[in-house]
Amino acid sequence: xxxxxxxxxxxxxxxxxxxxxxxxxxxxxxxxxxxxxxxxxxxxxxxxxxxxxxxxxxxxxxxxxxxxxxxxxxxxxxxxxxxxxxxxxxx
Amino acid sequence: xxxxxxxxxxxxxxxxxxxxxxxxxxxxxxxxxxxxxxxxxxxxxxxxxxxxxxxxxxxxxxxxxxxxxxxxxxxxxxxxxxxxxxxxxxxxxxxxxxxxxxxxxxxxxxxxxxxxxxxxxxxxxxxxxxxxxxxxxxxxxxxxxxxxxxxxxxxxxxxxxxxxxxxxxxxxxxxxxxxxxxxxxxxxxxxxxxxxxxxxxxxxxxxxxxxxxxxxxxxxxxxxxxxxxxxxxxxxxxxxxxxxxxxxxxxxx
Numbered sequence: 001x002x003x004x005x006x007x008x009x010x011x012x013x014x015x016x017x018x019x020x021x022x023x024x025x026x027x028x029x030x031x032x033x034x035x036x037x038x039x040x041x042x043x044x045x046x047x048x049x050x051x052x053x054x055x056x057x058x059x060x061x062x063x064x065x066x067x068x069x070x071x072x073x074x075x076x077x078x079x080x081x082x083x084x085x086x087x088x089x090x091x
Numbered sequence: 092x093x094x095x096x097x098x099x100x101x102x103x104x105x106x107x108x109x110x111x112x113x114x115x116x117x118x119x120x121x122x123x124x125x126x127x128x129x130x131x132x133x134x135x136x137x138x139x140x141x142x143x144x145x146x147x148x149x150x151x152x153x154x155x156x157x158x159x160x161x162x163x164x165x166x167x168x169x170x171x172x173x174x175x176x177x178x179x180x181x182x183x184x185x186x187x188x189x190x191x192x193x194x195x196x197x198x199x200x201x202x203x204x205x206x207x208x209x210x211x212x213x214x215x216x217x218x219x220x221x222x223x224x225x226x227x228x229x230x231x232x233x234x235x236x237x238x239x240x241x242x243x244x245x246x247x248x249x250x251x252x253x254x255x256x257x258x259x260x261x262x263x264x265x266x267x268x269x270x271x272x273x274x275x276x277x278x279x280x281x282x283x284x285x286x287x288x289x290x291x292x293x294x295x296x297x298x299x300x301x302x303x304x305x306x307x308x309x310x311x312x313x314x315x316x317x318x319x320x321x322x323x324x325x326x327x328x329x330x331x332x333x334x335x336x337x338x339x340x341x342x343x344x
Contacts, residue, residue, distance in 0.1 A: 022169060022335050029332065032266050040262065073259050076241075 023081055030077055034070035041066020094291065098283050102276065104207055121210065124202045128191050135187070159183060162330075170334030171341055174229070178337065181221060186330040189214065189271065193322030196279060197315065205325075206275040208268065215268035218333040222260070226340040238343040263336055267329060274325050278318045285311045 019027065045062020049055040109118040139155030141148045162183050167175040189205060196203025204210045226235040239256040240249055288307050293300020 020169075022331070025328065025331055026335060029266060029270075032270060033262055036262050036265050036269060037258075040258070040265075069255065069258060069262075072255055073262065076259070 019081065026077060026081070030074055033073050037070035037073060038063065038066035041069060094284075094287050097287060098280060101283055102203075102206060102279055104202075120202050121204045121207050124195060124204050125192070125210065128188065128195055128204070132184075132187055132191060162186060166327075166331050166334050170331065171225075171338040174341060175334065175337065178221060178225065181217075182330055182334060185214070185218070185333065186326050189326040189329055190323065193275060193326060194319075196275065197318060197322065203275050203279050205271055206279055208272045211268040211272040211275075214271070214329070215264045218267055218329075218336070219260075219264035221333065222264075222336050222340050225337045226343075229341040230343075235340075238340070267332060271325050271329055274321055278314075278321055282311065282314055282318065285314060 041062040041064070042059060043062070044065070045059035048058035048062070052058065104119045104121045107118045107120075109116045139151050139158070141151055143149075159179065163176060163179055166186075167179055167182055171178070192205045192210070193203070195201045196206065223235070226238065229235075230238055239260075240252050241256075244252050285307050289300055289304045292303040
């Protein structure tokens with residue numbers, strides 16, 4: 001069976017994991033965090049529309065902002081998990 | 092038969108309208124259940140810590156020690172590290188409270204308080220407060236504020252990154268509440284719906300209603316055992332995620 005060490009460093013296949021049980025739990029949370037981020041954006045946009053009578057632009061902006069926030073959270077957590085993986089490999 | 096009314100009656104909170112000197116006291120079915128669970132928890136804590144050399148006292152002490160060891164070695168230390176042992180009483184209480192609340196909902200005629208967003212929101216706020224407190228204790232107040240900005244961020248990005256990171260923390264706290272609330276609410280709605288199928292079909296034909304009772308009860312028994320598993324799982328997930336979030340804040344650079 002080919003192992004990761006059989007490949008030169010620059011050609012190693014991308015490997016996901018192994019993740020600790022805590023990492024697994026954080027990964028399962030990411031979907032809901034994304035959804036809540038979008039929901040918060042929608043809620044904030046709805047509030048702006050109600051306050052400033054700017055329908056539907058407040059909610060449209062809120063959706064985009066919530067989506068961006070959700071993506072930021074996803075990418076940040078992925079980087080943190082992959083950084084922890086690199087730290088474990090270096091040890 | 093109004094199915095939605097029946098489900099709402101069994102799941103939603105009911106205010107008993109208790110007034111005291113012009114003030115409307117929040118005496119509802121869920122608050123009374125919460126009070127009852129707290130009294131049961133106090134009794135359990137007193138039992139587990141009882142002194143004496145009798146077999147029962149030693150058994151209770153052993154169970155208590157095993158539980159605290161499980162919380163310390165399985166949840167607190169893996170999530171936070173040795174510094175987290177100071178917060179062990181909070182995690183022990185949190186896990187037991189959520190577990191007892193979830194299990195109480197499976198007893199007939201009892202309410203599931205964790206299917207109320209106010210209760211899960213309150214629990215999440217307590218966990219959020221612990222996250223902030225642990226961060227301030229580990230890094231100092233300004234160190235905690237600075238930890239919101241990732242290292243290496245250009246100065247002109249800080250006004251954007253800081254609010255994003257604060258909102259991320261708020262979202263984590265919200266997700267803790269919503270996960271527990273949604274799991275408990277949906278589980279109990281499914282349990283109720285499976286029973287109501289018998290009555291809905293029985294309205295069309297009594298014989299069909301009796302026939303529908305058998306598969307419905309079979310599914311009901313299966314779902315009840317699943318809800319039992321979910322009760323333990325959600326208590327564990329809530330507690331473990333709290334410890335992971337505290338660990339992230341304590342060990343942030």
